[in-house]
Amino acid sequence: MNNTYVSRVGLCVGITLIAAGAVAQEGNMERGQAAAASCSACHQADGSGMNVPDGESWPRLAGLDADYIAKQLHDFKAGRRDNATMATFANMLNDQQIADVAAYYSQLPATQGQGGDEANETLLARGQQLAERGDWNAYIVSCQSCHGPGGKGVGDTFPGIAGQHAGYIHTQLTAWKNETRSNDPQNLMGAIAKRMSDDDIQAVSAWYAKQPASADQESTQ
């Protein structure tokens, strides 16, 4: 990577896959565990979060990319991502603590997603189609073209979404669709979500919730 070049063109280094690791603050897992004490009421001690049907689901943080987690916490703090609950908790953390909790949660083993049990076969098939092949008639690009094979995430820009809770995936896609979440780089996620119907959102949320979040999980299932 050519850093002098990057600064010359005035890029936001943090947004590229390879560059972000280089600028991220070094996180410490032990300090992170301590700082995460106030988070476990919702995200749970093992970072598994909780699916809350018809409510505000708490996302699984265990096993998510550290730089992605840190970016979200900075976004909550700065108001780029708007959520009253999380704004309060993110504001309690300074930059070092953000790096620490991010490091801590990222190394916890990913847990299985919850929710989506009400989805029937047809809906799940639609979910799988959107995830793996997209629906180009509506110009919905497959989720895996950005979130990677199996939806397991790509670098620190494209978070893993497989094994995330159905309720949480649902609220996020709906938020992008309604323009209440817009902290994604280059509107990459928003452009896709806006083309999805409510059924599409339900389908893909249910399908991803049932997929393994990591390779380890796949082999133990």
Place this chain on the structure above:
Amino acid sequence: MITCPRPLVLALTGCSLTVGIGISVYATSVLAQEERADAALNQLVHEPPTMEDLESADIHPELKKVIRYGHDLFTNTQQLRGENVFNDMNCSSCHLGEGRVPFSAPVWTAAITLPDFRGKNQHVNNLEERIAGCFAYSMNGVPPEYGSDEMLALSAYHQWLATGAPMYPDKPIYGRGFPAPEEPTEDPSYARGETAYQENCSICHQENGAGHYENDEYVFPPPWGDGSNNWGAGIARLETMAGFIYQNMPLGQPRSLSDQQAWDIAYYITSQERPQDPRYTGDVAETAERFHGRSLYGQTREHDGHVLGDHDNFGEKGDIKPWNVGMPRFENLSEE
């Protein structure tokens, strides 16, 4: 978005004009509706069937299997890596949406327009030979044999996508190829292209254009460098690259760049190195003269004096020569 139930094919009937892919692509612009309506008046608008349609289609189950295999080869061509494919791409890396999407060189078009004369190799080509062309250049590879299982499956997939479209149509085909945006007001600029690439594209394709594989699995293809298509590929031409970018990138946001940006970025990308053209004669100037009217091959890059294509790096395939390149055809007819 799509406002009427989609019949398998609307090409011939001209049925409802609100149907078709590509429309919703430009859902943000009111022009989209008009564009399609206009197009259907004097162009062939065909909506290829989907893989879901295949399941319910009334065709022999053995044919379905072969079409499914063709689709699989098209979207995961990396399964032929080291045998037929020597770069980091799938067919669908350039022919987006499984080869069905307008303005992303939908591939069914070849099934209804070939056999025909092709300027690139100066003889009449059929569908298999057209596919072989993309293997030799775009995949920097060596095509599967004519009539092989892979070739048959790929052509079956292409042909099935054309289901219901007329053979040798008498009208231009809507959304064919990668139509270039309007000529830019200013000459394309390497420096502006570089900046715009880093801002809009590097998040996926990387700053150095190498693309990105995650845990050895394909995610983002490389627009230049050893893992990309070679110099002989259609997309290495400035105009085709500008068209591809304008119509398809950034992923999920077609026609979101300005004409000028698309040309600038195309100029920047086509000014980078990639594997040597398999038609290389050993001399860059001669190869440029014979084959490269519309790419920057053989030209000197202004900022560093590098002559594009002046190397003998053929990428991962080394000195293997694709058997179809320069293969003579119809010699017995050439007297006439």
